[in-house]
Amino acid sequence: MRNGLSLGDTAVVEAIVTEEMFAQFEGVIVHPAYSTVSMVYHMEWAARKLILPYLEEQEEGVGGAVSLKHLGMATLGSNIRIEATVIELTPDRVLAKVEVRHGDRVIGLGEVKQIILTKQLIQEKLTPRVL
Structure with missing residues (x-):
């Protein structure tokens, strides 16, 4: 990675909750609210935005772990803000704390x-090995 990424750096994703983001399984909506699956997606996207400017041409970031607590709901049309902050940094690993907000509420x-x-x-690693 190029130099420049530092502890405390942040990246933000903003989204409006759509029906596609509702909690659902096999196309059946469980409840019309922002799903945990969508929250994970947005958290990963915000964290990825942290590293994108610093990746060398031959590098890529891959997911190593995600942990989350889904604390509140957001309904159709809600504005959500996802902010990732670098809290640990090594030459080959970046750990970000991520907060998801709906207005003043942390969700x-x-x-x-x-x-x-x-x-x-x-x-x-993706290429099948022939024995």
Whole structure:
């Protein structure tokens, strides 16, 4: 990774809750509210935005871990704000604290770990081995 990313750096994703973000399984809506699955997606996206400007051409970030507490609800049309903050940083790992807000309310808290690997190594791991 290029130099420049620092502890305390932040990245933000803002979204408006749509029907596609509702809690659902196999197309059946469980309840018309922002789902935990959508929250994980947005948390990972905010954390990824932290590293994108610093990745070298031959590098990529891969998910290493996600933890979250889904604390509150947001309904159709709600504005949500997801903010990721770097809390740990090594040359090949970035850990971000992530907070999800609906207005003044915190509706989600968690962490996202990303591991920085070369694209070549990722491809090698994805290529089936012939025995």
